[in-house]
Amino acid sequence: MVATFLDLAHVRNIGIMAHIDAGKTTTTERILYYTGVSYRIGEVHDGTTVMDWTPQERDRGITITSAATTCRWRVDGTDHAVTIIDTPGHVDFTVEVERCLRVLDGAVAVFDGVAGVEPQSETVWRQADRYSVPRVAFVNKMDRAGADFHRCVRMIESRLGAVPLVLHLPVGAEADFTGVVDLVAMRALLWSDDDGTTFDVTDVPAHLAGTAREWRGRLVETLAEHDERMLELVLDGTGPSEEDLHAAIRRLTVATDGAHTFTPVLCGSAFRNKGVQPLLDAVVRYLPSPLDAPPVEGFADGAVVRRRPSDDEPLAALAFKIMSDPHLGRLVFVRVYSGRLRAGAAVLNPVRGRRERIGKIYRVHANRREEIESAGAGDIVAVMGLRQTTTGETLCDPAAPVVLESMDFPAPVIEVAVEPRSRADQDRLAAAIQRLAEEDPSFHVRADAETGQTVLGGMGELHLEVLVDRMRDEYGVVADVGRPRVAYRETIRAAVDGVDHTHRKQKGGKGQFARVRIAVEPIEGGDAAYEFVNRVTGGRVPKEFVPAVDAGCQEAMRFGVLAGYEMTGVRVVLLDGEHHEVDSSELAFKIAGSRAFTEAVRRADPVLLEPVMAVEVTVPEEHMGAVIGDLNARRGHVSGMTERSGARVIEARVPLAEMFGYVGALRGMTSGRAGYTMRFAAYAEAPRAVTEKVVSGT
Helix, strand or coil: CHHHCCCHHHEEEEEEEECCCCCHHHHHHHHHHHCCCCCCCCCCCCCCCCCCCCHHHHHHCCCCCCEEEEEEEEECCEEEEEEEEECCCCHHHHHHHHHHHCCCCEEEEEEECCCECCHHHHHHHHHHHHCCCCEEEEEECCCCCCCCHHHHHHHHHHHHCCEEEECEEEECCHHHCCEEEECCCCEEEECCCCCCCCCEEECCCHHHHHHHHHHHHHHHHHHHHHCHHHHHHHHCCCCCCHHHHHHHHHHHHHCCCCCCCEEEEEECECCCCECHHHHHHHHHHHCCCCCCCCCEEEEECCEEEEECCCCCCCCEEEEEEEEEECCCEEEEEEEEEECEEECCCEEEECCCCEEEECCCEEEEECCEEEEECEEECCCEEEEECCCCCCCCCEEECCCCCCEECCCCCCCCCEEEEEEECCHHHHHHHHHHHHHHHHHCCCCEEEECCCCCCEEEEECCHHHHHHHHHHHHHHHCCCEEECCCEECCEEEECCCEEEEEEEEEECCCCCCEEEEEEEEEEECCCCCCCEEEEECCCCCCCCCCCHHHHHHHHHHHHCCCCCCCCCECCEEEEEEEEECCCCCCCHHHHHHHHHHHHHHHHHHCCEEEEEEEEEEEEEECHHHHHHHHHHHHHCCCEEEEEEEECCEEEEEEEEEHHHCCCHHHHHHHHHCCCCEEEEEEEEEEECCHHHHHHHHHCC
């Protein structure tokens, strides 16, 4: 559909992001209905949504995988193509949000009008900041009891550090919410029928006229403070027109590289079909087109290369998602940044140094596909036939190689052991793991050397539960699944200088010889898991063997010396070494590096690290004491308490090992009246008793 638009200025690639249950999927379903993509409104609670189409999503009523669709929307007499990706809200699937934001030009952040800015809202906001993605905020659920638009605006400012550009005021509150006041046009939009397709445009209600003038004045003042053209209009006394305001809001929203993140804020109730059309108008008016983004940067032969969003440039595209389709097989979702991607064409994957041939290209609408001949700059499409390309890799013109910046994904914090019940199940499990690992970069698999079990690693209990369900439902794997367990890490507390190891092997003919001398030290601050520094001089370790020492150390990092968990936060310094003209090899230096590293770590006061979660519990005041006492008993540390909509919100840091089964305990303590959210915060040193228990395996 996008390919029919020659002008990229009329293209929008956006994501819908928010905390779980804020109403992302409901908002997206209304967008599809009002743009004519769907002929009826899908409902999450009925399991009839277009975007949440997998059995796991419909059973649980949540978004698990990001789904894409493309629709048209006419604003000011011009058609625009809007590609929308509905992303998950649950923290276990935050990687889906990460990789989608990497390829999107803009986003709609949906907030619950009652709860305001919630923990996962902060997480996805930071992800959008990382990729400089401009946002429009939609305060949803204004019809709910306790909804407070102005409180939510204050939270966007205080918690997210954004500069809110308030464009709407609610008309009515809670059950009496009927529409919004448009502060740019100074008019009211009122919905009277349940369908929401039509609405009345009226004067601002008399009881809101003064408030509307005040908030419009604030909007103009904020724009004038940060936009020179708006300041000129204000100073010359003519005052800005509606078009002037739209232009200034767009300029500030798109300019994410400045000191502030300017965010237009609208409101409505997607479930009650109110406020969705103005949101679509705002997406088109204020969020960037591919032309508004700076040229994408990549690397070729060590130099920075830039590609403009034009079909005339050489091809540069990024693979950001892999999906296994039951009918089409392996589909690779790609964002085309420049050039044209054509069915049947040969492309280069410079990361792997391999050529691939494009099979069929599809415009995607959730689980439906529309085959197209080619895709141009600004398109997001699915490609069949790419056998070796995976998430984060580049596709480019073989005559003009370029490697685009890839994506980093977090390590798993929770594991579960799986044992197939038969040989056939073992084969099916291997096939399922290969497919699922391709689709989900946060899904890790390893074999337990002691038990022989297959260990699956993920971002949370729900994440692993969904993966196991998919193995059973989609691949027919019958297996016994163990209890979830924590994915600990190991690190060192002390620096050790000068650990020598010589690897020598001689059994006739050419032997093996390598000597290395290394130092190890903890990496203070930052998130670096590993660093390697070469300080050898005089050629005592030939430069062609230095990478082998590095590789040996990295391999040893996979298994710590305390309990065999992966190590992190270690800097290795290669100080000295010795080689033999005949017997030295890369393998010999790799083995020497690995063994020297293990010995050095044993002397460096190794410690066990455990994942600590940021937990937020919303609880009635009468149950606060019991909840806080329980968190303290779980080795938790309460860091703050606030009030939200008549309930208390307790913020705490709690080790993940103590949070298994918490949902049941919390319901029991509060008669089912409390709820909680949890996300990974950091790794912290485990207490001695915990370390001893983990090391002993008890």
